[in-house]
Amino acid sequence: YTLQGTQLGAEAVIDTLPGYAGSRPVRVGNLANQQVQLDVFGPVVDLVVQLATARGSLSDADWAMVQAMAEAVSRRWHEPDHGIWEERHAPRHHVYSKVMCWLTIDRAIKLGEQFGRELDPSWVPLRDTIATDVLEKGWSDVAQSFTTAYDGDDLDAASLFVGLSGLIDPADERFQSTVTAIEAELRSGSTVYRYRRDDGLPGGEGGFHLCAAWMIEAYLLTGRRTEAEELFGQIVAAAGPTGLLPEEYDPVAERSLGNHPQAYSHLGLIRCAQLLSR
Known part of the structure:
Protein backbone atom coordinates (compact mmCIF):
# COMPACT_ATOMS: atom_id res chain seq x y z
CA TYR A 1 0.00 0.00 0.00
CA THR A 2 0.98 3.64 -0.41
CA LEU A 3 1.34 5.94 2.61
CA GLN A 4 -2.22 7.09 1.92
CA GLY A 5 -3.50 3.50 2.13
CA THR A 6 -4.29 3.18 -1.56
CA GLN A 7 -3.18 0.34 -3.82
CA LEU A 8 0.16 0.54 -5.59
CA GLY A 9 0.24 0.82 -9.34
CA ALA A 10 1.42 -1.99 -11.59
CA GLU A 11 4.99 -3.16 -11.07
CA ALA A 12 7.46 -1.41 -13.36
CA VAL A 13 11.23 -1.31 -13.96
CA ILE A 14 13.14 1.98 -13.90
CA ASP A 15 15.89 1.34 -16.45
CA THR A 16 17.71 4.62 -15.79
CA LEU A 17 18.63 3.68 -12.21
CA PRO A 18 21.59 1.31 -11.69
CA GLY A 19 20.60 0.16 -8.21
CA TYR A 20 22.93 -0.28 -5.25
CA ALA A 21 26.21 -1.83 -6.43
CA GLY A 22 24.63 -2.44 -9.82
CA SER A 23 21.79 -4.54 -8.44
CA ARG A 24 19.43 -4.15 -11.37
CA PRO A 25 16.56 -4.21 -12.05
CA VAL A 26 15.26 -1.34 -9.92
CA ARG A 27 11.53 -1.82 -9.53
CA VAL A 28 8.64 0.26 -8.29
CA GLY A 29 5.55 -1.57 -7.11
CA ASN A 30 5.46 -5.28 -6.35
CA LEU A 31 3.89 -8.03 -8.42
CA ALA A 32 3.57 -10.10 -5.24
CA ASN A 33 0.55 -8.07 -4.17
CA GLN A 34 -1.38 -10.15 -6.70
CA GLN A 35 -0.22 -13.46 -5.24
CA VAL A 36 -2.02 -15.94 -3.01
CA GLN A 37 -0.08 -16.53 0.22
CA LEU A 38 -1.98 -18.86 2.53
CA ASP A 39 0.68 -18.81 5.26
CA VAL A 40 -0.30 -15.31 6.41
CA PHE A 41 -2.98 -16.33 8.91
CA GLY A 42 -0.80 -18.51 11.13
CA PRO A 43 1.55 -15.90 12.60
CA VAL A 44 -1.35 -13.52 13.30
CA VAL A 45 -3.37 -16.09 15.23
CA ASP A 46 -0.23 -17.21 17.07
CA LEU A 47 0.35 -13.57 18.09
CA VAL A 48 -3.23 -13.25 19.37
CA VAL A 49 -2.61 -16.31 21.58
CA GLN A 50 0.53 -14.77 23.04
CA LEU A 51 -1.07 -11.37 23.64
CA ALA A 52 -4.22 -12.83 25.17
CA THR A 53 -2.16 -15.08 27.44
CA ALA A 54 -0.03 -12.13 28.57
CA ARG A 55 -3.14 -10.01 29.26
CA GLY A 56 -5.09 -12.83 30.80
CA SER A 57 -8.10 -12.00 28.65
CA LEU A 58 -9.35 -12.36 25.07
CA SER A 59 -11.33 -9.53 23.50
CA ASP A 60 -14.40 -10.23 21.41
CA ALA A 61 -12.79 -8.41 18.47
CA ASP A 62 -9.68 -10.59 18.60
CA TRP A 63 -11.76 -13.76 18.86
CA ALA A 64 -13.88 -12.65 15.89
CA MET A 65 -10.71 -12.11 13.85
CA VAL A 66 -9.38 -15.54 14.80
CA GLN A 67 -12.69 -17.13 13.80
CA ALA A 68 -12.58 -15.33 10.45
CA MET A 69 -9.04 -16.49 9.80
CA ALA A 70 -9.89 -20.07 10.75
CA GLU A 71 -12.83 -19.89 8.34
CA ALA A 72 -10.52 -18.64 5.57
CA VAL A 73 -8.16 -21.55 6.22
CA SER A 74 -11.00 -24.06 6.21
CA ARG A 75 -12.07 -22.83 2.80
CA ARG A 76 -8.66 -22.56 1.13
CA TRP A 77 -5.95 -24.59 2.91
CA HIS A 78 -6.00 -27.30 0.21
CA GLU A 79 -5.13 -24.82 -2.57
CA PRO A 80 -1.61 -24.28 -3.96
CA ASP A 81 -0.11 -20.84 -3.34
CA HIS A 82 2.99 -18.74 -4.00
CA GLY A 83 4.39 -19.27 -0.53
CA ILE A 84 6.21 -17.13 2.00
CA TRP A 85 9.01 -16.15 -0.41
CA GLU A 86 6.75 -14.79 -3.18
CA GLU A 87 8.36 -16.83 -5.94
CA ARG A 88 7.37 -15.94 -9.47
CA HIS A 89 6.35 -19.38 -10.63
CA ALA A 90 3.13 -21.33 -10.82
CA PRO A 91 1.62 -21.91 -7.36
CA ARG A 92 2.73 -25.04 -5.46
CA HIS A 93 1.50 -26.90 -2.40
CA HIS A 94 4.11 -25.37 -0.09
CA VAL A 95 4.83 -27.27 3.10
CA TYR A 96 5.30 -24.07 5.10
CA SER A 97 1.95 -22.69 3.94
CA LYS A 98 0.18 -25.91 4.93
CA VAL A 99 1.92 -25.88 8.32
CA MET A 100 0.77 -22.31 8.91
CA CYS A 101 -2.79 -23.29 8.00
CA TRP A 102 -2.51 -26.12 10.54
CA LEU A 103 -1.12 -23.68 13.11
CA THR A 104 -4.04 -21.31 12.55
CA ILE A 105 -6.55 -24.02 13.42
CA ASP A 106 -4.44 -25.47 16.24
CA ARG A 107 -4.00 -22.11 17.95
CA ALA A 108 -7.65 -21.18 17.42
CA ILE A 109 -8.64 -24.38 19.24
CA LYS A 110 -6.22 -23.72 22.11
CA LEU A 111 -7.31 -20.09 22.38
CA GLY A 112 -10.99 -21.05 22.56
CA GLU A 113 -10.32 -23.71 25.17
CA GLN A 114 -8.15 -21.36 27.25
CA PHE A 115 -10.73 -18.59 27.37
CA GLY A 116 -13.96 -20.60 27.33
CA ARG A 117 -15.10 -19.66 23.83
CA GLU A 118 -17.33 -21.89 21.73
CA LEU A 119 -15.34 -23.83 19.16
CA ASP A 120 -16.42 -24.61 15.64
CA PRO A 121 -16.96 -28.41 15.66
CA SER A 122 -15.11 -28.72 12.35
CA TRP A 123 -11.82 -27.36 13.70
CA VAL A 124 -10.47 -30.47 15.47
CA PRO A 125 -10.99 -32.85 12.51
CA LEU A 126 -9.65 -30.16 10.16
CA ARG A 127 -6.49 -29.83 12.23
CA ASP A 128 -5.96 -33.58 11.99
CA THR A 129 -6.67 -33.58 8.26
CA ILE A 130 -4.09 -30.88 7.52
CA ALA A 131 -1.46 -32.56 9.69
CA THR A 132 -1.99 -35.89 7.95
CA ASP A 133 -1.75 -34.18 4.56
CA VAL A 134 1.60 -32.57 5.45
CA LEU A 135 3.08 -35.74 6.91
CA GLU A 136 2.05 -37.87 3.96
CA LYS A 137 2.82 -35.48 1.10
CA GLY A 138 5.48 -33.14 2.46
CA TRP A 139 8.06 -35.80 3.35
Whole structure:
Protein backbone atom coordinates (compact mmCIF):
# COMPACT_ATOMS: atom_id res chain seq x y z
CA TYR A 1 0.00 0.00 0.00
CA THR A 2 0.98 3.64 -0.41
CA LEU A 3 1.34 5.94 2.61
CA GLN A 4 -2.22 7.09 1.92
CA GLY A 5 -3.50 3.50 2.13
CA THR A 6 -4.29 3.18 -1.56
CA GLN A 7 -3.18 0.34 -3.82
CA LEU A 8 0.16 0.54 -5.59
CA GLY A 9 0.24 0.82 -9.34
CA ALA A 10 1.42 -1.99 -11.59
CA GLU A 11 4.99 -3.16 -11.07
CA ALA A 12 7.46 -1.41 -13.36
CA VAL A 13 11.23 -1.31 -13.96
CA ILE A 14 13.14 1.98 -13.90
CA ASP A 15 15.89 1.34 -16.45
CA THR A 16 17.71 4.62 -15.79
CA LEU A 17 18.63 3.68 -12.21
CA PRO A 18 21.59 1.31 -11.69
CA GLY A 19 20.60 0.16 -8.21
CA TYR A 20 22.93 -0.28 -5.25
CA ALA A 21 26.21 -1.83 -6.43
CA GLY A 22 24.63 -2.44 -9.82
CA SER A 23 21.79 -4.54 -8.44
CA ARG A 24 19.43 -4.15 -11.37
CA PRO A 25 16.56 -4.21 -12.05
CA VAL A 26 15.26 -1.34 -9.92
CA ARG A 27 11.53 -1.82 -9.53
CA VAL A 28 8.64 0.26 -8.29
CA GLY A 29 5.55 -1.57 -7.11
CA ASN A 30 5.46 -5.28 -6.35
CA LEU A 31 3.89 -8.03 -8.42
CA ALA A 32 3.57 -10.10 -5.24
CA ASN A 33 0.55 -8.07 -4.17
CA GLN A 34 -1.38 -10.15 -6.70
CA GLN A 35 -0.22 -13.46 -5.24
CA VAL A 36 -2.02 -15.94 -3.01
CA GLN A 37 -0.08 -16.53 0.22
CA LEU A 38 -1.98 -18.86 2.53
CA ASP A 39 0.68 -18.81 5.26
CA VAL A 40 -0.30 -15.31 6.41
CA PHE A 41 -2.98 -16.33 8.91
CA GLY A 42 -0.80 -18.51 11.13
CA PRO A 43 1.55 -15.90 12.60
CA VAL A 44 -1.35 -13.52 13.30
CA VAL A 45 -3.37 -16.09 15.23
CA ASP A 46 -0.23 -17.21 17.07
CA LEU A 47 0.35 -13.57 18.09
CA VAL A 48 -3.23 -13.25 19.37
CA VAL A 49 -2.61 -16.31 21.58
CA GLN A 50 0.53 -14.77 23.04
CA LEU A 51 -1.07 -11.37 23.64
CA ALA A 52 -4.22 -12.83 25.17
CA THR A 53 -2.16 -15.08 27.44
CA ALA A 54 -0.03 -12.13 28.57
CA ARG A 55 -3.14 -10.01 29.26
CA GLY A 56 -5.09 -12.83 30.80
CA SER A 57 -8.10 -12.00 28.65
CA LEU A 58 -9.35 -12.36 25.07
CA SER A 59 -11.33 -9.53 23.50
CA ASP A 60 -14.40 -10.23 21.41
CA ALA A 61 -12.79 -8.41 18.47
CA ASP A 62 -9.68 -10.59 18.60
CA TRP A 63 -11.76 -13.76 18.86
CA ALA A 64 -13.88 -12.65 15.89
CA MET A 65 -10.71 -12.11 13.85
CA VAL A 66 -9.38 -15.54 14.80
CA GLN A 67 -12.69 -17.13 13.80
CA ALA A 68 -12.58 -15.33 10.45
CA MET A 69 -9.04 -16.49 9.80
CA ALA A 70 -9.89 -20.07 10.75
CA GLU A 71 -12.83 -19.89 8.34
CA ALA A 72 -10.52 -18.64 5.57
CA VAL A 73 -8.16 -21.55 6.22
CA SER A 74 -11.00 -24.06 6.21
CA ARG A 75 -12.07 -22.83 2.80
CA ARG A 76 -8.66 -22.56 1.13
CA TRP A 77 -5.95 -24.59 2.91
CA HIS A 78 -6.00 -27.30 0.21
CA GLU A 79 -5.13 -24.82 -2.57
CA PRO A 80 -1.61 -24.28 -3.96
CA ASP A 81 -0.11 -20.84 -3.34
CA HIS A 82 2.99 -18.74 -4.00
CA GLY A 83 4.39 -19.27 -0.53
CA ILE A 84 6.21 -17.13 2.00
CA TRP A 85 9.01 -16.15 -0.41
CA GLU A 86 6.75 -14.79 -3.18
CA GLU A 87 8.36 -16.83 -5.94
CA ARG A 88 7.37 -15.94 -9.47
CA HIS A 89 6.35 -19.38 -10.63
CA ALA A 90 3.13 -21.33 -10.82
CA PRO A 91 1.62 -21.91 -7.36
CA ARG A 92 2.73 -25.04 -5.46
CA HIS A 93 1.50 -26.90 -2.40
CA HIS A 94 4.11 -25.37 -0.09
CA VAL A 95 4.83 -27.27 3.10
CA TYR A 96 5.30 -24.07 5.10
CA SER A 97 1.95 -22.69 3.94
CA LYS A 98 0.18 -25.91 4.93
CA VAL A 99 1.92 -25.88 8.32
CA MET A 100 0.77 -22.31 8.91
CA CYS A 101 -2.79 -23.29 8.00
CA TRP A 102 -2.51 -26.12 10.54
CA LEU A 103 -1.12 -23.68 13.11
CA THR A 104 -4.04 -21.31 12.55
CA ILE A 105 -6.55 -24.02 13.42
CA ASP A 106 -4.44 -25.47 16.24
CA ARG A 107 -4.00 -22.11 17.95
CA ALA A 108 -7.65 -21.18 17.42
CA ILE A 109 -8.64 -24.38 19.24
CA LYS A 110 -6.22 -23.72 22.11
CA LEU A 111 -7.31 -20.09 22.38
CA GLY A 112 -10.99 -21.05 22.56
CA GLU A 113 -10.32 -23.71 25.17
CA GLN A 114 -8.15 -21.36 27.25
CA PHE A 115 -10.73 -18.59 27.37
CA GLY A 116 -13.96 -20.60 27.33
CA ARG A 117 -15.10 -19.66 23.83
CA GLU A 118 -17.33 -21.89 21.73
CA LEU A 119 -15.34 -23.83 19.16
CA ASP A 120 -16.42 -24.61 15.64
CA PRO A 121 -16.96 -28.41 15.66
CA SER A 122 -15.11 -28.72 12.35
CA TRP A 123 -11.82 -27.36 13.70
CA VAL A 124 -10.47 -30.47 15.47
CA PRO A 125 -10.99 -32.85 12.51
CA LEU A 126 -9.65 -30.16 10.16
CA ARG A 127 -6.49 -29.83 12.23
CA ASP A 128 -5.96 -33.58 11.99
CA THR A 129 -6.67 -33.58 8.26
CA ILE A 130 -4.09 -30.88 7.52
CA ALA A 131 -1.46 -32.56 9.69
CA THR A 132 -1.99 -35.89 7.95
CA ASP A 133 -1.75 -34.18 4.56
CA VAL A 134 1.60 -32.57 5.45
CA LEU A 135 3.08 -35.74 6.91
CA GLU A 136 2.05 -37.87 3.96
CA LYS A 137 2.82 -35.48 1.10
CA GLY A 138 5.48 -33.14 2.46
CA TRP A 139 8.06 -35.80 3.35
CA SER A 140 10.54 -37.05 0.76
CA ASP A 141 12.28 -40.40 1.11
CA VAL A 142 14.77 -39.22 -1.51
CA ALA A 143 15.74 -36.05 0.37
CA GLN A 144 15.15 -37.62 3.81
CA SER A 145 13.51 -34.34 4.71
CA PHE A 146 10.32 -32.36 4.59
CA THR A 147 10.63 -30.48 1.34
CA THR A 148 9.62 -27.11 -0.10
CA ALA A 149 6.41 -28.41 -1.61
CA TYR A 150 4.53 -31.61 -2.35
CA ASP A 151 5.76 -31.81 -5.96
CA GLY A 152 9.54 -32.03 -5.54
CA ASP A 153 12.59 -32.89 -3.47
CA ASP A 154 14.04 -29.35 -3.18
CA LEU A 155 14.57 -28.00 0.33
CA ASP A 156 13.50 -24.78 2.04
CA ALA A 157 14.51 -23.37 5.42
CA ALA A 158 10.85 -22.52 6.10
CA SER A 159 10.03 -26.23 6.20
CA LEU A 160 11.74 -26.33 9.61
CA PHE A 161 8.38 -25.13 10.92
CA VAL A 162 7.03 -28.67 10.71
CA GLY A 163 8.83 -29.03 14.05
CA LEU A 164 9.05 -25.41 15.20
CA SER A 165 5.26 -25.09 15.05
CA GLY A 166 4.58 -28.26 17.01
CA LEU A 167 2.92 -30.10 14.12
CA ILE A 168 5.28 -32.99 14.88
CA ASP A 169 7.29 -33.71 18.00
CA PRO A 170 10.83 -32.30 17.64
CA ALA A 171 12.07 -35.70 18.82
CA ASP A 172 10.52 -37.28 15.72
CA GLU A 173 13.24 -38.78 13.52
CA ARG A 174 11.75 -37.06 10.47
CA PHE A 175 12.30 -33.64 12.02
CA GLN A 176 15.81 -34.56 13.16
CA SER A 177 16.57 -35.65 9.60
CA THR A 178 15.03 -32.48 8.16
CA VAL A 179 17.27 -30.29 10.32
CA THR A 180 20.32 -32.26 9.18
CA ALA A 181 19.33 -32.09 5.50
CA ILE A 182 18.58 -28.35 5.55
CA GLU A 183 21.80 -27.72 7.45
CA ALA A 184 23.82 -29.60 4.82
CA GLU A 185 22.06 -28.04 1.84
CA LEU A 186 21.37 -24.48 2.98
CA ARG A 187 23.72 -23.49 5.78
CA SER A 188 26.94 -21.69 4.86
CA GLY A 189 29.02 -20.67 7.88
CA SER A 190 27.20 -17.95 9.78
CA THR A 191 24.12 -17.89 7.59
CA VAL A 192 21.33 -20.06 6.18
CA TYR A 193 19.93 -19.63 2.69
CA ARG A 194 16.18 -19.72 2.09
CA TYR A 195 16.60 -22.21 -0.75
CA ARG A 196 18.88 -22.95 -3.71
CA ARG A 197 16.51 -23.03 -6.66
CA ASP A 198 15.36 -20.81 -9.48
CA ASP A 199 12.73 -18.47 -8.05
CA GLY A 200 11.85 -16.68 -11.25
CA LEU A 201 13.97 -13.62 -10.40
CA PRO A 202 17.39 -12.70 -11.82
CA GLY A 203 20.61 -12.66 -9.80
CA GLY A 204 21.72 -14.35 -6.60
CA GLU A 205 21.26 -13.51 -2.94
CA GLY A 206 22.83 -13.98 0.45
CA GLY A 207 21.69 -16.11 3.32
CA PHE A 208 18.83 -14.84 5.49
CA HIS A 209 19.47 -13.99 9.12
CA LEU A 210 15.89 -15.01 9.90
CA CYS A 211 16.53 -18.47 8.48
CA ALA A 212 19.65 -18.74 10.62
CA ALA A 213 17.50 -17.89 13.64
CA TRP A 214 15.11 -20.70 12.69
CA MET A 215 18.08 -23.05 12.49
CA ILE A 216 19.20 -22.03 15.98
CA GLU A 217 15.74 -22.84 17.33
CA ALA A 218 15.77 -26.17 15.47
CA TYR A 219 19.17 -26.98 16.97
CA LEU A 220 17.83 -26.31 20.46
CA LEU A 221 14.73 -28.44 19.87
CA THR A 222 16.88 -31.34 18.69
CA GLY A 223 19.34 -31.18 21.58
CA ARG A 224 22.19 -29.47 19.71
CA ARG A 225 22.81 -26.56 22.06
CA THR A 226 26.50 -26.18 21.23
CA GLU A 227 25.73 -25.62 17.53
CA ALA A 228 22.93 -23.21 18.51
CA GLU A 229 25.25 -21.12 20.65
CA GLU A 230 27.95 -21.05 17.98
CA LEU A 231 25.57 -19.92 15.23
CA PHE A 232 24.03 -17.31 17.53
CA GLY A 233 27.47 -15.89 18.22
CA GLN A 234 28.19 -15.71 14.50
CA ILE A 235 24.97 -13.76 13.85
CA VAL A 236 25.82 -11.30 16.63
CA ALA A 237 29.30 -10.83 15.16
CA ALA A 238 27.81 -10.16 11.72
CA ALA A 239 25.96 -7.14 13.09
CA GLY A 240 29.21 -5.22 13.37
CA PRO A 241 29.75 -1.99 15.32
CA THR A 242 26.26 -0.62 14.65
CA GLY A 243 24.53 -3.55 16.31
CA LEU A 244 22.05 -3.59 13.42
CA LEU A 245 21.27 -6.53 11.18
CA PRO A 246 20.25 -6.45 7.52
CA GLU A 247 17.99 -8.94 5.81
CA GLU A 248 20.78 -10.98 4.21
CA TYR A 249 24.45 -11.81 4.62
CA ASP A 250 26.99 -12.91 2.03
CA PRO A 251 29.25 -15.46 3.77
CA VAL A 252 31.81 -15.40 0.93
CA ALA A 253 32.33 -11.63 0.69
CA GLU A 254 31.47 -11.30 4.41
CA ARG A 255 29.20 -8.34 3.86
CA SER A 256 25.61 -7.38 4.50
CA LEU A 257 22.98 -7.41 1.77
CA GLY A 258 19.33 -6.49 1.35
CA ASN A 259 17.04 -4.32 3.46
CA HIS A 260 18.83 -2.64 6.35
CA PRO A 261 17.98 -2.75 9.14
CA GLN A 262 15.53 -5.63 8.87
CA ALA A 263 12.92 -6.13 11.60
CA TYR A 264 12.61 -9.88 10.96
CA SER A 265 16.35 -10.38 11.51
CA HIS A 266 16.19 -8.63 14.88
CA LEU A 267 13.04 -10.48 15.93
CA GLY A 268 14.77 -13.76 15.13
CA LEU A 269 17.85 -12.74 17.10
CA ILE A 270 15.79 -11.63 20.12
CA ARG A 271 13.80 -14.87 20.14
CA CYS A 272 16.97 -16.94 20.01
CA ALA A 273 18.51 -14.89 22.82
CA GLN A 274 15.42 -15.59 24.93
CA LEU A 275 15.49 -19.31 24.14
CA LEU A 276 19.22 -19.61 24.88
CA SER A 277 18.85 -17.78 28.20
CA ARG A 278 16.30 -20.30 29.52
